[in-house]
Amino acid sequence: MIWVTWRQHRAQALATLIGLAAIGIFSLITGPRIVAAFRELHACTVVPGQDCSLLQDSFDQRFNGLQFVIPLYMVIPLLLGVFLGAPLIAREVEQGTHRLAWTQSVTRDRWALSKIGLVFGFGLAALALFAWTVTVWSGPLVDASDSRFGFGSFDLRGIAPIAYGVFALALGTAAGALIRKTLPAMAVTLGGFVVVRVFVEVFLRPRYLAAQTVSYPFLQESPRAGLGDWIIRSNIVDPTGRFVSPDGGIRVDPQALGQACPGFPRAAGLDKEQVGKCLSQLGVHTIDTFQPGNRYWLFQGIESAIFLLLAAGLVVFAIWLIRRRIY
Numbered sequence: 231m232i233w234v235t236w237r238q239h240r241a242q243a244l245a246t247l248i249g250l251a252a253i254g255i256f257s258l259i260t261g262p263r264i265v266a267a268f269r270e271l272h273a274c275t276v277v278p279g280q281d282c283s284l285l286q287d288s289f290d291q292r293f294n295g296l297q298f299v300i301p302l303y304m305v306i307p308l309l310l311g312v313f314l315g316a317p318l319i320a321r322e323v324e325q326g327t328h329r330l331a332w333t334q335s336v337t338r339d340r341w342a343l344s345k346i347g348l349v350f351g352f353g354l355a356a357l358a359l360f361a362w363t364v365t366v367w368s369g370p371l372v373d374a375s376d377s378r379f380g381f382g383s384f385d386l387r388g389i390a391p392i393a394y395g396v397f398a399l400a401l402g403t404a405a406g407a408l409i410r411k412t413l414p415a416m417a418v419t420l421g422g423f424v425v426v427r428v429f430v431e432v433f434l435r436p437r438y439l440a441a442q443t444v445s446y447p448f449l450q451e452s453p454r455a456g457l458g459d460w461i462i463r464s465n466i467v468d469p470t471g472r473f474v475s476p477d478g479g480i481r482v483d484p485q486a487l488g489q490a491c492p493g494f495p496r497a498a499g500l501d502k503e504q505v506g507k508c509l510s511q512l513g514v515h516t517i518d519t520f521q522p523g524n525r526y527w528l529f530q531g532i533e534s535a536i537f538l539l540l541a542a543g544l545v546v547f548a549i550w551l552i553r554r555r556i557y
Contacts, residue, residue, distance in 0.1 A: 441521055
């Protein structure tokens with residue numbers, strides 16, 4: 231069974247290896263330049279009081295163009311599910327070749343476990359190599375932007391991409407066993423993966439653990455800045471807790487500010503710094519709701535566990551379908 235499964239899926243395996251080789255070559259070409267530029271930037275930022283804005287701007291200008299790889303890398307786990315997982319059972323049933331195997335003293339369980347085990351083992355190795363390559367390559371970019379929780383950073387680094395890929399493979403396998411047609415199974419895998427990923431990222435991830443809040447004066451920098459925290463929202467409020475915004479919500483009226491803050495100009499043209507000082511005198515402050523940066527690996531573990539549990543359930547469902555519904 232192992233040799234037969236390899237013969238059936240060697241084209242997809244070869245395409246996967248070529249894709250990984252392309253990612254590796256791209257990383258080897260661009261990686262050393264990123265590391266060298268980041269070392270120069272880091273040497274500046276560790277000096278207290280040093281102005282590193284020009285180096286930061288230069289770093290951003292040189293490497294912001296690499297953001298085009300984010301959507302390309304994001305779809306790689308999905309592609310494994312669509313092109314490896316969905317045809318795994320569906321193509322066999324569609325072509326009727328499963329019956330030949332079952333008449334050659336090969337049980338359903340052995341047939342299913344051999345195919346699923348081999349393909350999932352190969353996929354897991356490919357995903358681990360992909361995740362490691364992207365994590366190493368993007369390290370300086372993430373450190374420079376201080377956004378480990380950001381879109382295209384959290385999703386492509388650490389162990390999360392491996393879990394996404396295993397889930398995509400399991401979803402494709404279950405869809406193929408249920409629908410028994412390759413193209414519809416691929417379409418269901420594509421749509422299902424996107425829906426689950428978006429739901430987890432938008433609705434579940436911010437709520438894995440209770441968010442923390444910090445309040446600080448309007449003109450001051452956030453005391454949490456620079457620690458890799460995930461700022462979920464940042465609100466400006468007055469002492470009563472009402473939202474304040476210079477261009478919406480409670481309007482900034484020059485006449486009212488002039489009465490509240492002595493010496494404040496009542497002209498129509500408002501100076502941003504003067505407005506800020508007046509609002510600060512009035513008790514206006516900023517409240518940040520955030521997930522601390524030290525929760526990064528915990529969140530990686532929680533999200534990976536969610537997708538791996540979903541994958542396990544889908545594999546069990548696929549095997550049940552093979553036992554009970556496929557003839």
